[in-house]
Amino acid sequence: MTAMAAEVSRPDARGRFGAFGGRYVPEVLVPALDELETAWRELRTDPGFVGELDAVLRDVVGRPTPLSYAPRLSERLGYRIWLKREDLAHTGAHKINNTVGQVLLARRLGKHRIIAETGAGQHGVATATACAMFGLPCAVYMGEEDTVRQAVNVDRMHLLGAEVVPVKTGQRTLKDAINEAMRDWAANVRDTHYVLGSVVGPHPFPWIVRDLQRVIGDEARAQYAERVGGLPDAVVACVGGGSNSIGMFTAFVDAGVRLIGVEAGGTGRGAEHCATLSKGTPGVLHGGRTYLLQDEHGQVLPTHSVSAGLDYPAVGPEHAWLKETGRAEYTSATDEQAVRGFMALSREEGILPALEPAHAIGWLLERPLPKGSSVAVCLSGRGDKDLDTVRTWLAERGEP
Amino acid sequence: MTAPLREALPALRAGGGKAFVPYVTAGLAGVDAALLRGLEAAGADAIEVGIPFSDPVMDGPVIQEASRRALEAGATPARALALVREAGLGIPVAVMTYLNPVLAYGERRFLDDATAAGVSGAIVPDLPVDEAGGWVERCRGAGVAAVFLAAPNSSPTRLVAVASASEGFVYCVSTYGVTGAREDLAASARSVVDAVRPLTDTPLLVGVGVSTPEQAREACAFADGVVVGTAIVEPLLRGRPDETLERARAFRAATG
Numbered sequence: 001m002t003a004m005a006a007e008v009s010r011p012d013a014r015g016r017f018g019a020f021g022g023r024y025v026p027e028v029l030v031p032a033l034d035e036l037e038t039a040w041r042e043l044r045t046d047p048g049f050v051g052e053l054d055a056v057l058r059d060v061v062g063r064p065t066p067l068s069y070a071p072r073l074s075e076r077l078g079y080r081i082w083l084k085r086e087d088l089a090h091t092g093a094h095k096i097n098n099t100v101g102q103v104l105l106a107r108r109l110g111k112h113r114i115i116a117e118t119g120a121g122q123h124g125v126a127t128a129t130a131c132a133m134f135g136l137p138c139a140v141y142m143g144e145e146d147t148v149r150q151a152v153n154v155d156r157m158h159l160l161g162a163e164v165v166p167v168k169t170g171q172r173t174l175k176d177a178i179n180e181a182m183r184d185w186a187a188n189v190r191d192t193h194y195v196l197g198s199v200v201g202p203h204p205f206p207w208i209v210r211d212l213q214r215v216i217g218d219e220a221r222a223q224y225a226e227r228v229g230g231l232p233d234a235v236v237a238c239v240g241g242g243s244n245s246i247g248m249f250t251a252f253v254d255a256g257v258r259l260i261g262v263e264a265g266g267t268g269r270g271a272e273h274c275a276t277l278s279k280g281t282p283g284v285l286h287g288g289r290t291y292l293l294q295d296e297h298g299q300v301l302p303t304h305s306v307s308a309g310l311d312y313p314a315v316g317p318e319h320a321w322l323k324e325t326g327r328a329e330y331t332s333a334t335d336e337q338a339v340r341g342f343m344a345l346s347r348e349e350g351i352l353p354a355l356e357p358a359h360a361i362g363w364l365l366e367r368p369l370p371k372g373s374s375v376a377v378c379l380s381g382r383g384d385k386d387l388d389t390v391r392t393w394l395a396e397r398g399e400p
Numbered sequence: 401m402t403a404p405l406r407e408a409l410p411a412l413r414a415g416g417g418k419a420f421v422p423y424v425t426a427g428l429a430g431v432d433a434a435l436l437r438g439l440e441a442a443g444a445d446a447i448e449v450g451i452p453f454s455d456p457v458m459d460g461p462v463i464q465e466a467s468r469r470a471l472e473a474g475a476t477p478a479r480a481l482a483l484v485r486e487a488g489l490g491i492p493v494a495v496m497t498y499l500n501p502v503l504a505y506g507e508r509r510f511l512d513d514a515t516a517a518g519v520s521g522a523i524v525p526d527l528p529v530d531e532a533g534g535w536v537e538r539c540r541g542a543g544v545a546a547v548f549l550a551a552p553n554s555s556p557t558r559l560v561a562v563a564s565a566s567e568g569f570v571y572c573v574s575t576y577g578v579t580g581a582r583e584d585l586a587a588s589a590r591s592v593v594d595a596v597r598p599l600t601d602t603p604l605l606v607g608v609g610v611s612t613p614e615q616a617r618e619a620c621a622f623a624d625g626v627v628v629g630t631a632i633v634e635p636l637l638r639g640r641p642d643e644t645l646e647r648a649r650a651f652r653a654a655t656g
Contacts, residue, residue: 024499024526026458028551028576030558169464175455182457187577189553284500284526285455297476298504299454 008210008250010318015203018324020317023202025287029182032189037204039109044211049104056100060133061090063097063215067223067376072348077367080374082232084220086244086381087353093381094216094244095126099195101212103130106193113192114138117181119146119174119240120309120356121153122381123197128162130195138162141181143173146308152385171302174240174312178286198241199316202287206316213247220376221251234258234369237378238359239277239330240310242319244380249328258329261319262360264305265332274303276315277323277330290317306335306389307355309381337362339393342383354381355389404520405446405492405568406545409625412445413603418655419569419625420616421605422632422648423448423496425466426483427475430641436487438645439632443652444491446568448523448627451480451497458498458525460580462630465637477505481517494521494547494568507535511542521545521568529561536565549573550596552588563599570596572623573608580630581611585618593623613654620655 015021015037023033043049057063065088070081086094099116106114114136118124124140131138140157144166147154157164170176178201185194199206199213217235224232235252237245239261249259266273273279276291283292285300293301293313305311322328333341338355341362345353353361357380369375383390394400403411409419422439424431426449439447452467452475459467477497484493495514502510502524514522522544527535529548539546545568550559552575563570574589575582586609593604606619607627616626628651635643 022531023528024531025528026525026551027528027549027554027558027562028573030528030530031551031553031555034555169468170454179455179457183460183578186458189576283503286457287526292500294500294504296504298501299471300500 008253011203011207015207017318017321020288020290020320021203021206022289023287024284024289025202026186028186029189033202033204035109036208039105040204040208043105043108049108053101053104057097057215061096061100062088064219064223065089067220067227070349073344076348077364078371079364079369081364082224082376083379084216084248084376085379086216087351087379091122091126091129092384093122093126093354094213094247095123095197096129097215097247098197098209098212098243099123099126099130102193102195102208103134103136107134109193111191111193112136113188114195115141115181115184115192116195116197117141117174117177118197119177119311120307120354121146121150121157121385122309124162124164125153125156125160127195128157128160131162132160139165139184141165141167141177141184143167143171143177145172146174149389150308150385173308175300182286198243199246199318200241200286200288200314206288206318209243210246210250210318213243214250216244216247216378217249217251220248224376228374231255231257232374232376234260234373234375236260236262236360236364236375238262238310238356238380239315239319240264240274240312240356242316244378246316246318248378249322253327259322259327261328261330262363263330263332264307264310264359265334266304268334271301272304273332274305274311274313275332276313277319278332282320285314288317290320291315306338306393307359309354309356310359331363333359333363337365339390340365342390351379352383353379354383355386356380402490402492402518404543404545405494406520408446408492409569409603410601413624418620419445419603419605420652420655421446421448421625421627422651423450423627423629424636425450425452425463425470425633426480427452427470427473428466428636429469429473430636430639433483433487435641435644436489439648440489440491442645442648444648445625446492446494447489448494448496449480449484451477451495451501453498453501456498458578460578460630462634462637463579466633477501477510481513481519484519485517488518492520493518494523494545495519496523499524499527507538511538511544515542515544519544521547523547523571525549529558529565532565547571550592552576552592559596560599563596563602566602569603569605569624570600571627572596572604572606574606575609579608582609585610585615589619590622613650616651617654626655
C-alpha cells in the first residue's frame with residue numbers, strides 16, 4: 001500500500017458508490033460492520049499497519065509482481081500486450097493481497113477465528129495461507145459443485161490446516177457459499193472475522209477489498225511508466241465479483257485510459273452465463289445494491305461459467321457505478337473464448353493462466369481494439385487448478 | 401373489520417395478553433387458506449406470511465428448504481398476497497420477505513397491493529433501520545406497520561432508532577445467528593427485551609430460536625409475545641399440516 005498516494009473519494013460515508021453499495025444485512029451484522037468500518041478508516045493510513053502489511057506483501061507474497069511483455073501474442077494480434085503477473089503472487093492469484101490485509105485487520109480487532117467463502121478455491125487457499133501464517137483457525141465455505149471442479153484447491157486448503165465446509169444449498173456454487181458464510185458470521189460475529197474475497201457484500205467490504213487490491217494497478221501503472229513511459233491505451237481484466245479488475249482499474253480511473261471489464265459469457269446460449277453488468281438489472285444481494293442476474297420477481301437466477309471464480313450472479317457495487325457513469329466498459333467472453341485464451345497464452349507465452357483471466361485474453365483474441373493498441377491485462381491467477389477442466393473441455397471436442 | 405397490526409398487538413398488550421405469532425412460508429405445499437384459518441382458530445394473534453426469496457441469509461435450514469420448495473412450486477409475491485386475501489382472516493397479517501423481491505415488485509406498488517390484500521405489517525430483515533428511511537415513510541403512507549429487528553449486539557443508539565421506527569411490534573432477536581431450533585432460550589433474549597423496553601410502548605416480541613412451547617412460556621415472562629417460525633414450518637416439510645396446527649395450539653396454551 002506504499003503507493004496508496006492517490007486517494008479515491010469513493011465510497012461516500014454511507015458506503016455508496018453513486019446509487020450502489022450500502023449495507024443491507026440483518027441487524028445482528030450491523031455492529032460488526034460498524035466496527036470494521038471504524039477500524040478500517042483508521043488503519044488504512046496508519047503507518048504501523050501499512051508498514052506491517054507492506055512487509056508481508058514484499059517478503060511473503062512476493063510483491064511487486066512483474067509486468068511482463070507478451071511478445072508472440074502481441075505480434076500475432078497487432079497489439080502491445082503487457083501482463084500484470086498476479087499468477088506469480090504467493091498461492092498463485094491476486095487473492096492473497098486481500099487475505100493477508102484482512103487477517104492483519106482481524107488481529108487488530110481481536111477476532112480469534114476466520115471464515116471465508118470461495119468459488120474457484122483461490123480465495124479459500126489464500127485465506128487458509130494467511131491463517132496458517134498467523135495461527136488462526138479457519139473455516140472456508142465452498143459450494144459442493146465447486147469442491148468437485150476445483151478439487152486441487154480443496155486439498156491445498158486441507159493441507160494448510162483449514163476446514164472446508166461443502167455447501168449443499170441452492171446451485172452449490174459461490175453465491176451459496178457466501179450465503180452460508182454470512183449465516184456463520186451472524187451466529188459467531190463476536191469472535192469471528194469474515195474475510196470476504198471480493199469487492200462485493202455490504203459496506204465496508206467493497207471498500208476494504210478495493211483498498212487492499214489496488215496495489216495491483218498502482219504497481220502496474222508505475223511499472224508501465226518506467227518500462228514504456230506514459231500510460232497504456234487500455235486496461236483489461238476479468239470481472240466476476242470484480243476484485244482483480246477493481247484492483248487494476250483504481251490506479252487508472254483518473255487517467256485517460258480505457259478500462260475494460262470482461263465478464264463470463266458462459267455457453268453463449270440464453271441464460272447460461274454470468275455477465276451481470278452486460279445483462280443484469282439493479283437489485284440487492286449479499287448486502288449491497290448492485291447489478292444482479294434476477295428474474296422479474298427479484299429471485300436470483302442460476303448462472304453458468306466454465307470458471308468457478310466468475311460464476312456469480314452479482315458484481316461489486318463500484319463496478320456498477322463505473323458502468324453507470326460510463327467510466328468503464330464491460331463486455332463478455334464465452335467459455336470457448338476463455339479456453340482459446342488459455343491455450344493461446346500457454347502455447348505462445350509459456351504461461352498457463354487461470355480460466356478467469358483467460359476470459360480477458362480470449363476477448364483480446366478477437367482483436368476488439370484498434371491496431372497497435374497498448375494493453376495492460378491483469379493476469380489474476382495461474383491455471384494449475386483448471387487443468388482437468390481444460391483437458392476435459394478439449395477431449396470432449398476432439399482437440400489434442 | 402380486522403384490526404390492523406399496529407393496533408391489534410398494542411391493544412393485546414394493554415389488556416395484559418401475550419402474543420403468539422406463527423410464521424409460515426407462502427407457496428409451500430400445505431400453506432393454504434385453510435391452514436391460515438386453522439392457525440387463527442388455534443389462537444394466533446397475528447400471522448407472519450413469508451414471501452420466499454432465493455437467498456435467505458437470515459434463515460436456517462428449515463426455512464431455507466421451505467423457501468426453496470415454495471419457489472420451485474412457483475411462489476411469487478402476488479400469489480402470496482392472493483393467499484392472504486383468500487384466507488380473509490380476522491387477525492392481522494404481516495408479510496416477511498427480503499428486500500430484493502420487494503424492490504423488483506416496486507416498493508410502493510408492493511405496499512398498495514399488500515394493503516389491498518389485507519396485509520397490515522411488513523418485516524424485511526435485510527433492510528436495517530438506517531437504510532430504511534424511504535421504506536418507513538412509504539409504509540406509513542400505505543398504513544402498513546414496518547417492523548424492525550433488535551439484536552443482542554445492537555448499540556443503544558440503534559435500539560432507539562429501531563424502537564421509534566417499528567410499529568405493531570419490535571422483533572427482538574433472541575440470539576446470534578439464523579432462524580432455527582435452539583436447545584435453550586438464550587439469556588440474550590431477556591437482555592434485548594430489557595434494553596428496548598424503556599424506549600417504547602410498542603409490544604416486544606421475541607423471535608429466532610423460539611422452538612418449544614416451554615421456551616415460549618419462558619419468553620412471555622419478560623416479553624409481550626413470541627414469533628415462532630421453524631417449529632411451525634417443520635411439520636409442513638413432512639407433509640403434516642395437522643401437526644403444525646397441533647403445535648400452534650401447544651404454543652398458544654404455553655403463551656397464555
